[in-house]
Amino acid sequence: MNMPVREVFPRVWAMGRRKAVAMGNRRRDIRAPTYCDETIAGDLHRFVAVPDIGDCEPVLELAARILEHRFNLLGSGWTRLSGSVKCEGLEGNLYSAADTSINAANRPESERIRALIDKTYEPINWHLDFKSGYRWGRDVWYQDVPYGHLPGVDIKVPWELARMQHLPTLAFAFALADGLEKYAGEFRNQVLDFIVHNPPRFGVNWRCTMDVGIRIANWLVARDLFVAAGATFDDEFEAIFARSVLEHARHIRGNLEWDPDFRANHYLANIVGLLYGAAYLPLNDETDAWLTFAVQELHAEVLRQFGPDGAGFEASTAYHGLSAEMALYGTALALGLGEERSATFSETCFSRLAAAAQFLRDVTKPNGRIAQVGDSDSGRFLKFFNEKCLNHEHLLAAFGGLFGDANGLPETAIVASLAGNRKIAARPEERDLRLSSGFVPTGRVLLDVEFVLPEAGLSKDLRLAAYPDFGLYIWRSERLF
Incomplete structure (x- = not known):
């Protein structure tokens, strides 16, 4: 790519500055604990009500797999990721690496939290690519985590697991089973397990800010659903959970995947994840600044990432769905913040979201699946039930929670509750469809x-x-x- 000389120096200077800052941060994090020592003043906010779920059998079947730590990641089939995992290798590439320990500075706090986990619980392999057998070290500073360096190794496998998009399913199972404690206990244990083995800024699961944002949104919505269904958690867990929400939000704000020329669904996930962290945490100067920034950037990215016709600029129908999902759930939560922290969006922004929903309807084939144009990685933001690849019925239902055209699926009620039952009367912008x-x-x-x-x-x-x-x-x- 040709670049004018006047633009080269600022970019080189910025790159050098980032490397210098990283050196200092690496040294600091290795020497001192990265778990923050703050106590969150006040309770986490709540937004979500438990919807009418309908057929409970599929939810309970899926929850049973989660209790066994069986996950279907990126089309892998249901694979158990606790204990000794037999890795088959990928295209002749098979690796074997011993697990590493937590770095010394974080070890005392990690061990303290580990003691709170139920004795019968078996830890999950959070750092393992179970296809190739490659395991990332828990003691590696997040910006030093390697990827794309060995044949057959896929960093997206642990990333997909660590998004923890299965947790809301446990909350639905809890509601359907009249508060059966094993589901709430599993949620508690898995969250603590992750915090124990993934200290802030260490390991593969802090490498990509997009995944950090998706994870914290799923944690918060899952806990919200549990509490709405009548679950209660002990004070120690609640304090550690809230502290980790703060750690996630600070990590996102300090590691935004922003680029002046090209930023896509990764940056949108950063912004929406930060919005969820800030909205659920108690109001103070720090969270208020995050909210202001996140709402401002969300508004800008909706107008930037969706054209006047409503289609996503990445030229992919699947990526359009992911970006539209994040934009919708972010906008809904921002609208539901209440008078004290109310957010304002332009009519153009609402029209653009309405157009994004119409694009999804139009590209949906009679069999209920979208026509796949462009790339796809099956990415989702909030995954409440077992997904059907290329079926975006769940997302159209979610749009109904904000725009009023409901189809009876649970996602409609969830978005409506996030938005405080506010409805938007917006339509796509009028366009001239003639070709010249x-x-x-x-x-x-x-x-x-x-x-x-x-x-x-x-x-x-x-x-x-x-x-x-x-x-x-x-x-x-x-x-x-």
Whole structure:
């Protein structure tokens, strides 16, 4: 990429400054505990009510797997990740690495928290790529964590597990089973287990800020659902949990994945994760500043990442769904903060979100799955139930919680409660859908192609959904897609 000389020096200077700061921070974190020594003054806020879940059997079946520490990560199939895990290797690449200990400065606090976990609980392998057998060290400072350095090793495996998107399912199971304590106990043990083996700023699970943001949102919503369903947790756990929320939020604010030219769903996850941490923590100068910043950036990123036609700028229908999900759940929570911390969004922002929802409806095929255009990594923000790949019914239901077009799924009620039952009467911006020769790059030939349908009935009520910013044009009727 060619870059003007006047832009080179500031970038080189900024890179050098970041490296110098990192050296100092690394030295500080190795010498002193990274668990913060503050006590959170006040209780965590609450926003969510338990929705009508409907068919309970699939939820309880999924919760049973979680209790056994069996996880389906990135299409792996259900794999048990406690105790001795047999790794098969990937494409002939099989690694074996002994687990490392917590760094010395964090060891006393880690051991103190470990003593609070139930004796019958078996720890989860948080740092293992169970496909290749590679294990990242728990004592490695987060910016020194390697990735892409060995064949067959996938850092996204531990990252996906450590998002802990399975925790809300335990809360739903608790509600369905009339407060059966094993689900609340498992939530408590897993959170403490993670905190024990993942001190702030150490290990693979602090390397990517996006995953830190997704994790803390899932922790907070899961706990909120548990409490709404009648669960109570001991004071020691509540204090450690709230402290870790603070540690997560500070980590996000200090490690934003921002770029002046290209920032996409990673930065959006940073902002929404910070928003959740700040919204749930008690109000003070620090959390108030985070909220102001997060709401401001969320508004800006909605307008930046979704074009006037509502489509995500990454040219991927799957990434559009992920970004739309984060934007929606972030906006809903910001609207539900109450008068003391109320957030303001422009009508253009709301219209852009409405257009993003309409894009999802239009790219959804008659079988309920979206047409996959562009890249996909099956990413989600809040995963309440076992997902169906490329099925975004859950997200359209969630949009109904804010825009009022509900379809009866639990996500509608969850978003409505996050937003304090505020409803937005917004519609996509009006657009001119006509094509002109100016749409075609100079030197290309504009062809006029006629598609002859074999049956006249296929064109009945035929309509065009045009997304020129994305480059997608969809013809659909009751019998044609």
